[in-house]
Amino acid sequence: MQIYRSHVLVCGGTGCTSSNSEKIIEEFHVHLKNNNIDNEVMIIRTGCFGLCAQGPIVVVYPEGAMYTMVKPEDVKEIVEEHLVKGRIVRRLLLGETREHEDVAKSLEKVGFFNRQMRVALRNCGRINPENIDEYIAYDGYKALAKVLTEMTPQEVIETIKKSGLRGRGGGGFPTGLKWEFAAKSQDDVKYVCCNADEGDPGAFMDRSILEGDPHTVIEAMIIAGYAIGASQGYIYVRAEYPIAVHRLDIAIKQAREYGLLGNNILGTGFSFDIDLRLGAGAFVCGEETALMTSIEGHRGEPRPRPPFPAVKGLWQKPTLLNNVETYANIPVIILNGPEWFASIGTEKSKGTKVFAVGGKINNTGLVEIPMGTTLREVIYDIGGGIPNGKKFKAAQTGGPSGGCIPASYIDTPIEYDTLTQLGSMMGSGGLIIMDEDTCMVDIAKFFLEFTVDESCGKCPPCRIGTKRMLEILEKITEGKGEEGDIEKLETLANNIKASALCGLGQTAPNPVLSTLRYFREEYEAHVREKRCPAGVCKSMMRYEINAQLCKCCGICARNCPVKCISGQRGVPYVIDQEKCVKCGACMEKCPFKAIFKNA
Amino acid sequence: MKSIADLEKIREKTLEQMNVRNQDVRMRIVVGMATCGIAAGARPVMNAFLEELNRRNIHDVKVTMTGCIGTCKLEPIVEVIDDKGEKVTYVKMTPEKAVRVVTEHIVNGRICLEYTVGAEENK
Numbered sequence: 001m002q003i004y005r006s007h008v009l010v011c012g013g014t015g016c017t018s019s020n021s022e023k024i025i026e027e028f029h030v031h032l033k034n035n036n037i038d039n040e041v042m043i044i045r046t047g048c049f050g051l052c053a054q055g056p057i058v059v060v061y062p063e064g065a066m067y068t069m070v071k072p073e074d075v076k077e078i079v080e081e082h083l084v085k086g087r088i089v090r091r092l093l094l095g096e097t098r099e100h101e102d103v104a105k106s107l108e109k110v111g112f113f114n115r116q117m118r119v120a121l122r123n124c125g126r127i128n129p130e131n132i133d134e135y136i137a138y139d140g141y142k143a144l145a146k147v148l149t150e151m152t153p154q155e156v157i158e159t160i161k162k163s164g165l166r167g168r169g170g171g172g173f174p175t176g177l178k179w180e181f182a183a184k185s186q187d188d189v190k191y192v193c194c195n196a197d198e199g200d201p202g203a204f205m206d207r208s209i210l211e212g213d214p215h216t217v218i219e220a221m222i223i224a225g226y227a228i229g230a231s232q233g234y235i236y237v238r239a240e241y242p243i244a245v246h247r248l249d250i251a252i253k254q255a256r257e258y259g260l261l262g263n264n265i266l267g268t269g270f271s272f273d274i275d276l277r278l279g280a281g282a283f284v285c286g287e288e289t290a291l292m293t294s295i296e297g298h299r300g301e302p303r304p305r306p307p308f309p310a311v312k313g314l315w316q317k318p319t320l321l322n323n324v325e326t327y328a329n330i331p332v333i334i335l336n337g338p339e340w341f342a343s344i345g346t347e348k349s350k351g352t353k354v355f356a357v358g359g360k361i362n363n364t365g366l367v368e369i370p371m372g373t374t375l376r377e378v379i380y381d382i383g384g385g386i387p388n389g390k391k392f393k394a395a396q397t398g399g400p401s402g403g404c405i406p407a408s409y410i411d412t413p414i415e416y417d418t419l420t421q422l423g424s425m426m427g428s429g430g431l432i433i434m435d436e437d438t439c440m441v442d443i444a445k446f447f448l449e450f451t452v453d454e455s456c457g458k459c460p461p462c463r464i465g466t467k468r469m470l471e472i473l474e475k476i477t478e479g480k481g482e483e484g485d486i487e488k489l490e491t492l493a494n495n496i497k498a499s500a501l502c503g504l505g506q507t508a509p510n511p512v513l514s515t516l517r518y519f520r521e522e523y524e525a526h527v528r529e530k531r532c533p534a535g536v537c538k539s540m541m542r543y544e545i546n547a548q549l550c551k552c553c554g555i556c557a558r559n560c561p562v563k564c565i566s567g568q569r570g571v572p573y574v575i576d577q578e579k580c581v582k583c584g585a586c587m588e589k590c591p592f593k594a595i596f597k598n599a
Numbered sequence: 600m601k602s603i604a605d606l607e608k609i610r611e612k613t614l615e616q617m618n619v620r621n622q623d624v625r626m627r628i629v630v631g632m633a634t635c636g637i638a639a640g641a642r643p644v645m646n647a648f649l650e651e652l653n654r655r656n657i658h659d660v661k662v663t664m665t666g667c668i669g670t671c672k673l674e675p676i677v678e679v680i681d682d683k684g685e686k687v688t689y690v691k692m693t694p695e696k697a698v699r700v701v702t703e704h705i706v707n708g709r710i711c712l713e714y715t716v717g718a719e720e721n722k
Contacts (some may be wrong), residue, residue, distance in 0.1 A: 260601070
């Protein structure tokens with residue numbers, strides 16, 4: 001057997017791949033060969049480590065050295081210094097580990113990592129997702145073996161119920177209960193579906209699980225099939241995730257080769273197979289009934305419920321649909337027991353949650369934390385705080401369906417019910433951090449633009465209502481808001497929530513309602529004073545030259561792209577506000593700092 | 600078509616191959632691999648360690664390399680460090696001595712005094 005004395009794990013997630021991690025892998029192969037150590041060092045393409053802000057990430061074992069922001073040009077040095085001579089390249093190490101002798105031990109002390117609890121992401125960054133054997137090595141398919149040989153379908157459902165697992169796609173519905181409904185439905189054919197559409201902007205939790213550990217989803221779906229009495233599963237994955245699709249293809253093929261998918265799995269007589277269905281770019285297809293309609297070959301549009309999918313879903317047959325992250329928890333709940341899972345988190349929100357942390361935060365990336373961790377911990381202990389010393393203003397959770405949590409609630413424990421009480425929701429896990437330079441009206445407009453674009457058009461409240469809301473928001477951010485606009489927004493919002501056909505429409509008004517609840521004064525400033533307090537809304541921005549400070553050098557006028565600044569030697573320069581396009585070039589170029597924004 | 604027993608076999612075999620990623624180690628073996636070390640034959644020594652550990656199915660010992668320690672005439676030099684940080688420095692190592700170090704020191708906890716730097720100094 002070939003003994004490799006060193007393993008080099010290179011992140012092959014979409015983020016790092018976009019930053020050339022494929023070229024890094026190529027370079028490793030070239031330089032290893034040049035140094036004649038290609039049969040001593042194994043290069044492994046692995047899943048997401050989570051610290052995306054510092055990617056591409058390369059981890060070298062046995063030392064456990066984590067190299068960050070690696071470029072293809074750095075590989076030669078890593079090979080010649082570290083892999084040939086054993087001298088760790090300190091300048092490339094993750095900042096906090098640079099000065100420590102024992103790099104692995106110092107990595108354990110890094111707040112970003114040691115505050116997390118990786119359950120759904122347990123294998124991401126540790127295995128080669130394109131090798132089923134590595135999944136098996138870390139207890140893969142052991143849960144399936146246990147389920148098929150030692151448990152009845154009812155016992156499986158009881159286990160999931162006892163664990164307290166709730167849907168991780170955003171709804172938070174108790175998973176065990178959902179499985180029970182599907183199991184109780186009587187029909188000759190049933191289906192198990194996985195929602196891998198992940199449409200929330202900025203969310204990539206599911207993507208990372210699919211790219212880094214696809215087998216965990218496959219194993220969970222087979223278990224679900226056994227529990228509810230289904231023999232066919234579909235993974236509905238968005239086409240915008242080509243790497244995830246590729247990894248799933250390979251994983252399914254390998255599972256079939258090993259007889260873990262197909263007929264008579266592990267010789268137990270149970271049969272189950274999985275096929276992929278690709279989404280085509282519609283956010284609404286992440287909604288359960290629209291997703292099933294899409295799999296059936298129709299345009300993705302939701303259906304009224306009841307009947308619920310557990311009774312009449314795909315092709316009118318009982319169907320179980322769960323999110324990728326929900327499934328990722330199943331094998332480990334079976335192996336470690338529901339009590340173990342229930343011991344993590346809070347009373348009503350068990351287990352952990354994966355968050356895609358973005359926006360104004362230092363450590364952007366993927367984190368998995370026990371439920372009940374406070375927002376403060378996520379932002380400061382794990383997230384590394386707000387860059388440039390800015391003040392934290394609010395955190396947006398739940399994407400276009402969610403709301404914001406203002407700074408005054410920074411010590412809120414993150415769990416399903418607390419977030420809903422505050423007017424937001426857990427959502428699928430997108431967490432956008434905003435600082436003092438963010439305009440909350442602009443944020444609400446951003447999310448509403450998205451939902452208006454994605455509305456399928458079937459029901460008038462969403463099709464027409466959200467568009468009218470967006471028009472009012474556009475008016476307000478362009479400085480044309482009128483008295484009564486805010487009240488109109490609120491009325492529209494509440495009516496749409498009460499009457500839209502599906503979750504997209506029902507939750508589209510949330511960002512508006514939430515920002516109105518906590519930042520009403522910002523809306524009022526826009527409407528009544530035609531002023532954007534955060535200085536973001538361009539139409540209300542004014543660049544003005546301070547006549548006292550102006551030295552009449554003319555640099556601003558020469559740099560103005562629309563030539564709207566006039567003046568001469570001895571006469572202070574003046575900006576023509578009518579022609580000004582608010583680009584800010586003059587302020588940037590003024591050597592005397594005489595130009596101000598929003599005086 | 601795999602059975603549960605087949606899966607177990609795959610699990611064990613692959614775990615061994617992935618062992619180098621294991622961070623739960625009770626001992627570290629550090630082999631000097633600078634130019635002087637390589638010239639003196641450190642590579643066969645390191646390979647001997649890797650093969651013997653593998654043969655004995657020992658999975659909680661890490662084998663890493665380091666640069667020049669300074670006493671070039673004593674190369675190949677190997678340091679064995681336990682989880683308390685206690686270090687034993689073996690000098691003028693050979694593949695045969697490496698096998699003995701695994702048997703005596705790593706497995707049985709008995710330092711091979713005659714190979715240590717202390718013993719060399721007193722010659």
